[in-house]
Amino acid sequence: MTSMNSLMWFRQDLRVADNPALVAACQFAKQHQSKVRAVYIVTPSQWAQHDVAPIQINFIQRHVNLLAQSLAALGIPLDVLHLEWFSDTHAALNDYLQQHNIDAVFAGSEPEINERRRDSGLIEQGLPLTLIDQDCVLASGQVQNLSGDMYKVFTPFSKKWKSIASQKAIVPLAVPAPVAAALPSPAAIEFTCPSRNSEQWAAGEGAAKRILEQFLASQVADYQAERDFPALEGTSRLSPFLAIGVVSSRQCVAAILARYPEALVDDTCAAKTWLNELIWREFYRHLLVAFPHLSMAQNFNELGKGIVWRNNAQEFTAWCDGQTGYPIIDAAMRQLNQTGWMHNRLRMVVASFLTKHLLVDWRWGERYFRQQLIDGDLAANNGGWQWSAGTGCDAQPYFRVFNPMTQSSKFDPDGSFIKRYVPEVARWSLKDIHEPKTVNVNDLFASPQGDSYPKPIVEHKMARLRAIEVLSALKRG
DNA sequence: GGGACTTTGCA
């Protein structure tokens, strides 16, 4: 005899609110008057291969612990399975299903190729797994151009996205009702993985909800004006939560619509710029599903294969360490290294500098970002890097090379962000901070301890022309 | 400070 229990398998959807797979698991159990269990699977080797940042792993661990508590209140026990690779999942889940008389497994879909292969493999091998689209407001494949294909340009995608979304009720799902008596508070769970303290970030669905509400109440209208200034807290700072699904994009869009009901149809809406950022996220996820080679470190645009990267290892290390001699670049990289997060404007600036000025393969930078970022997300990270390198979709003309000096004076005009992370230049003039001299007279300020600051690693004008020449030669064929 | 530098998808 079978007891028809159900299993909720949590992955990148670490929340009990607006979680359609969890709701499905609870409904299944209710129909069959049976029980619900939940699992989270830790795969250190797979994560290492995917370059998941230790700080993100720590953030996930904190949320799995909080999730276990929330689920206990609903009468759902959470087990954490420690495996190594995705390929170990089938055997482990099969055992688990037998052990607990489980007949149905529910999980939210994920866009990355290894994750999708794992899931389709499990289904082929007979695991009773039901995947439910949950990581986007509009599921991959639902936003198509008139030829029935995925868009390759953001603006028409976003227009179509809004027109479809405006026809739909965007209503987050409630937390499911308890399925059984509350369970005792679960024991703390620790992953056997490299970990790096993420306590600088509040954790939990409640914290994410508060950040979202506060941002919408007081900042979203100024987002367009303030989002480009790293010294300000002008961005939502929700990316770490979105990346692991502590908050869903549907919750974010619904929260926008609660305050700005016209957001999807009125281009002058105060929330439109931030809404567009959420649509960028969906765009990149849809792209990852439509073009699986993006998950495999390949150029979106075939032409990218022809770029002869310089790939100078010392220059790459200087970039990673924040020692390029361009204060804006170094401040940005040090923010990443010290906090596990970087302001979005600066992500574009440093990516342009690495790929264009230094001609280092965008994959090197993309990988380094994933290794450091608390909000690491393959789709968005890859999309952003390829956009910067000029190998991506939404093609920018190849001669667009960010000028680090212009970007510096435009977006950190008083140098306050730079000085926070590059104290060596604190006493420099603003002009020198924004336009570091190739021959560095500021060495005079170096202290006897030797905390001098490097001269610019590359001269802008030469590097710009060099990058444009490499790319234009490619276009000429 | 406005136009030139460009390619490509999309309607």
Add this chain to the structure above:
DNA sequence: GCAAAGTCC
């Protein structure tokens, strides 16, 4: 024909 997170002169 329009647009695309820029720079240069």
